[in-house]
Amino acid sequence: MTIAPPGLRDAPAPRVAEATAPPPARRRGRGSARRRAAVAGAVFLLPSLVLFGYFAWWPIGRSVVLAFQRTNLVSPAEWVGTANFDALFADPLLPTAALNTLWFSVLSLAIGLPIPLLCAVLISELRRGGTLARVLSYLPVVVPPVVSVLLWKTFFNPGEGGVVNSLLGLVGIGPLPWLQSPELAMPSLVIVATWSGAGTAILIYLAALSGVPSEQYEAAELDGASVWQRVRFVTLPRLRGVILVLLLLQIIGALQVFTEPYVMTDGGPANATVTILLMIYRYAFLFGNYGVATALSVLLAGVLVVVSAVYLRVTRSWSTS
């Protein structure tokens, strides 16, 4: 994505400055005005710098340091070299958690990417009730995450009386054990995550869709394009940039999944839904092992940076073509 056309970026700013340069006698006054403006700018920037520095950059820096220390946050921290990373790699749960997190990401992309897109295209095609559909699709986002997750926990009740099982029972399926089954627990979590997060993606897609010129659809229709061809050759190419950004955000979000497994399954059954973030949480807040917890956090952050960089590089040509 480009911010400004290349021509503008290369505008000959110095020459403009030169042409309008003030006569030497007034230079001093201008200079002090510029300084004052710079001081004012710095003062305005200061609160943000302090807040970001104190609450974001400082903790990030501290966490990298902490990954190489042992501390209980009471007695002074002690340098332990790579011992935290060694303990981490010796933990037999790490591969399980990494695979679970990947599995969640794959499932949530497979389900969570096409559904909002499809919904957005359908809603944009509605002749009536478009606003209502938008409100309804966004409603789950308004429900606080823990509330929606607890709600779904009830829906997934494994007996015949569970809401989901009752509905499936109408078409002769089930009852299924959902969260009680090592195989079904993860897909159940993905359903909840998709339900809670789809609304935002739908709204973004709808905003992007409204920017597609109607002439292009009309031209396609005149050329005899079917609905699918219009979506395939007009809508999707226009949404490409938005899809790429949302996809990246979804990958990053999925790799950091926490609320659903924490509230619904506590990583169970039998570690089937233990994720990397749940492991970090347990290390820090259950076992008080902050060193290993931050070591894992730093590793995860590193993986996310690499994934994002590779992703952007691979898709750069695609997104601007």
Next chain:
Amino acid sequence: MKNRTRSAIAAIVAVPLVLGTASCSQDAGGDDGDITTIEIMGKPAATNTAALELFEKQVAEFEDLNPDIRIEASDVPWDAKTFVTRLAGGSAPTLLRVPLTEPPSLIERGQVADLSAELADVESFDALNPRVMEFLEEDGAVYGIPEKSYAFGLVYNRTLFEQAGLDPDAPPTTWDEVREAAKAITEKTGKVGFGEITTNNSGGWHLTGYTYTYGGSVIEQGSDGTWTASFNDEPTKDVLEWWKQMRWEDDSLGDNVLGKQEDLVAEFTAGNVGMWISAPPDVYPNYIASGGDPEAFGAGAMPQGGADATLAGATVLMVNAKATDAERAAAVKWMDYRALRPNYDTEVAAETAKASAADGLPVGVPVLPIFDDKTYASYTDAISEYVNVDVDHFASYVDSLGSLEYVAEPPVASQEIYAALDPLVQAILTDESADIDSLLDDAETRVNAILAQNAS
């Protein structure tokens, strides 16, 4: 607007913002002149209105008796998942209320204060149960006192027992009998015969308690002082096999096995569960406060697998190491006033019992006493006229308290060990083809890794 004016406004906006942020880190408690304010844990939840009223009355009386002390009470309970962080982050209260599994690590990390000097002045301190006190004392220093102690027992629904054709006055005493009774309850009533919990460390906690009844242990200490896992043997295998049969052959455990204690209390109160294992005296007040039928509640002995033993624990009160001398003294005064005095001072015991009974709170729930037998006997005499609990429904449990051996929870890394055992229990109860031997091998490796890390 002129630049100077803009700069001035920016400064006016920025300075309080930054200062405001900095001032957020002030502590809640502390010494303010002659008044000492202490923050304490243990306030009953807002939903338990009668208990809360009594608690607030006690706080007011205590503050009247000690005009130089102010109490700020919190109803946030101890939680395995947040407590360590609260303590490390400096946001834990002055008075800590924690399970007996916590003191060893709290003492080792220097996070709790030595109370020997203050406790020496407390009447009847010497009459406290030595079996609990040994966890709270180290190298001559005393770090806390028990508020209440418990032993595992069978909690059961007398009404469902009757409906299933079982004798509610003769609850099962062995695991085989429990299995038969659970099967009968499920078949005759359609309810869950035996409830089980497996998340938030409760699976590991229960597995430990059940293993003790077969004579097994979870960890053991070698001659060189190091701890290793000791559960990969017959007693634990017997428990897992028993669970497997109940879940997959009898179908008497119900479909929902992925819950924690609170979930099961709610289901039991609603009359949907025949039996489960917990500390009956702890469950009973919550059961009544949630609207449970007093007539349906039964407490039996911990079912046995041949060892005549049961897991015993306690809730203990300790003081944050960061407390000042005045705060520490105030906290110990409150501990004595609220937790000890009603158990050893017969006059106070009778008054508290009278007030509780008047407020509709259960009085006379049989417990595992925190004081010696003599003190407990005079306490029960003092409250006898206010007892409103049908003690007969606890008969089997009370008998067992005198006959079963008490076994403590793992003394090191207990919560981590329980967390490592949860998946093992979950696997048995959610996967019909789960292989007990390989699951035990995996869990043993994991627990040994935890113990090795803990020792380093």
